[in-house]
Amino acid sequence: MSHPILDCIDIHAHGFPERYLRAIAARYPDKVQLAEETGRDLIARWTGAPLPAWNADVRVREMARDGVAIEILSAPTIYAWLDEDTRGFCAELNDFQASMARDRPDKFRSFLHLPVHEPDAAIRELDRWRNRSEVAGVVFGSNMGGIYPGDAKLLPIWDAIRALDLPVFVHPVTPAACFGPVVSPIVLFPCDTTLAATSIIYAGIFDKFPGIRIILSHYGGALPFLAARLDMAVDIPGFPPRHGQDLRDRPSQYVRHFYFDTAQGFHRAAFECACTVVGLEHILYGSDQFFVGSTWRARLNGFLGELNLSPNQLSAIVRGNAQRTFRCF
Numbered sequence: 001m002s003h004p005i006l007d008c009i010d011i012h013a014h015g016f017p018e019r020y021l022r023a024i025a026a027r028y029p030d031k032v033q034l035a036e037e038t039g040r041d042l043i044a045r046w047t048g049a050p051l052p053a054w055n056a057d058v059r060v061r062e063m064a065r066d067g068v069a070i071e072i073l074s075a076p077t078i079y080a081w082l083d084e085d086t087r088g089f090c091a092e093l094n095d096f097q098a099s100m101a102r103d104r105p106d107k108f109r110s111f112l113h114l115p116v117h118e119p120d121a122a123i124r125e126l127d128r129w130r131n132r133s134e135v136a137g138v139v140f141g142s143n144m145g146g147i148y149p150g151d152a153k154l155l156p157i158w159d160a161i162r163a164l165d166l167p168v169f170v171h172p173v174t175p176a177a178c179f180g181p182v183v184s185p186i187v188l189f190p191c192d193t194t195l196a197a198t199s200i201i202y203a204g205i206f207d208k209f210p211g212i213r214i215i216l217s218h219y220g221g222a223l224p225f226l227a228a229r230l231d232m233a234v235d236i237p238g239f240p241p242r243h244g245q246d247l248r249d250r251p252s253q254y255v256r257h258f259y260f261d262t263a264q265g266f267h268r269a270a271f272e273c274a275c276t277v278v279g280l281e282h283i284l285y286g287s288d289q290f291f292v293g294s295t296w297r298a299r300l301n302g303f304l305g306e307l308n309l310s311p312n313q314l315s316a317i318v319r320g321n322a323q324r325t326f327r328c329f
Helices: 018-027 056-066 076-080 086-103 119-128 152-163 188-202 223-235 251-257 268-278 296-306 311-326
Strands: 008-014 032-035 043-046 049-052 068-074 108-112 135-141 168-171 214-216 259-261
Touching (some): 086 108, 168 188, 188 251, 259 268
Parallel strands (some): 068 108
């Protein structure tokens, strides 16, 4: 029996204001190219993916069509490079998303973007948004200019995030080392999410900051499938240090602390594996719906509706788990 998908909180939704797309295309022309299309909004191409400029009216219509009540907005392209302009771009994105949340508090919330290579500036940006109702959490890239989330330089930022009791959403970007003939978003993005998660585990983030809430995109990439493999360095003598030997528990045991979103997760085996590893209560509705003409959210809704879930279980995935995780709805 199919269940309708209604009143969702979509934690994986992107918004790229036109001004920002034009600015990064001018600043990084080798990485971002613009395409003006007659009768349509601006499109920017990044890592082979077409990013449409924000159109609030279109987005709200899509949400109504797909049974989505609220989107938490992010723009993880910001982490593809870190330089002297990152701080300003982060502030611009945060201001834009907050303005959307203020204009439509019934529809939007914001993930904060931070200049992580400048910890003091990142902490000031966090403080600028302290206790603001527009903010749901913080977004990190799977790597940020080659810096992975478990890097020791980021510990003061993790500390500040934990003090504000904000969740962290880890979204993939192009890996620091890229290889193969396929554009990064298709396969390498979820692989880099897996590297990000293991960097978090091996850095002892869950030991250092008990109760920290970290959400991984796309069912955690390959993490559920590879969880037991994370114990390799504690099972076999001779591996390099800082691969779990100094943790309070076995590395694989920390996987269950993560939350996973359902983006592009219309695959029963992947869903069942994710639920087995972290529990259904750690599965959050996320669609990655922002591409022009994308069918992903419709496919996700159809997939979830056809699963053998009780109404309470389905409600938990599409709304209840996010309400408990973010504490701002």
